[in-house]
């Protein structure tokens with residue numbers, strides 16, 4: 001039996017529900033709300049026609065305008081590359097001398113190099129390029145393989161002792177502990193190396209080490225320990241050490257040397273990026289003047 005009736009006060013009908021004399025009114029939704037609701041349905045339908053929306057088996061409907069967020073990103077990247085393209089072309093065409101004469105171009109190249117350094121180099125050389133044990137500091141003016149733009153460029157292009165590059169920079173300090181020098185001789189030679197770098201040392205042992213150094217080490221480290229860059233022979237007469245300057249570290253290196261490996265970037269990064277990286281490393285403060293070239 002229907003109990004639906006009209007409410008005298010509001011003029012709307014009731015739902016028929018009644019609890020202890022309290023009746024529920026069936027008040028219609030407000031007009032504005034209803035139209036907004038219909039509006040959202042129309043909007044949703046239109047949106048799903050214009051923009052990609054409905055999932056299909058392998059993709060989705062592409063929408064009337066063919067919009068895609070991936071496409072937008074690709075467009076932005078293309079625009080950015082276009083804007084940089086002109087500068088990168090100029091870097092490609094110019095030699096280092098020309099780039100360094102043009103402050104704007106130099107700054108663009110340096111900034112590009114700094115960005116590429118963050119992606120490719122900091123895991124070994126540190127974010128500030130200060131290096132660490134076995135990884136050279138690139139801020140100072142102590143270079144294993146040379147600090148002119150060209151020398152840095154070659155190091156980056158071909159790497160150091162990198163198996164995957166035929167023209168990689170290469171040299172191999174012999175393991176003197178394998179029968180070439182006795183532990184005693186190694187100890188004396190190490191004392192002599194300590195004397196070269198002005199550290200406290202045993203003068204008597206160093207005197208014994210001097211001829212051993214002259215016979216075994218000069219070819220790669222120089223007569224006064226100044227280093228020989230053609231073979232990446234580290235400088236031994238300063239306070240900068242790749243593997244540590246204490247007696248123990250020096251003895252360890254003479255006995256069984258470590259051979260640092262730096263990847264070649266030639267096959268992995270494009271020419272302009274390598275040029276930019278070389279300019280960035282050069283600009284870190286330890287870059288050597290053009291006159292040495």
Ligand code: HEC
Pocket residue numbers: 116117120121122123124125134135136138142143144145146152155156160232259260261262263265277281
């Ligand atoms: C996997 C570790 C590693 C990565 C990555 C790496 N390097 Fe090196 N780099 C080394 C090592 C090790 C040496 C020292 C090689 C040696 O002992 O002669 C070196 C040497 C160098 C040198 C020569 C320094 C000198 O004194 O002559 C330069 C310049 C250099 N790296 C720049 C870079 C740049 C620029 C990048 C990024 C594109 C980079 N490195 C990425 C490990 C790395």
Ligand code: HEC
Pocket residue numbers: 144171172173174176189190193212213216217218219220221231232233234235236240241242243244245249250253254258259260261
């Ligand atoms: C064939 C060349 C060669 C000869 C010979 C050689 N070295 Fe080296 N030495 C190197 C190279 C190259 C390095 C750098 C290794 C690296 O980059 O990983 C080095 C590194 C060192 C280091 C570490 C420097 C640092 O900064 O930590 C010491 C110490 C050293 N040599 C001492 C000697 C002594 C002493 C002798 C002679 C008994 C000798 N070397 C003979 C090539 C040579």
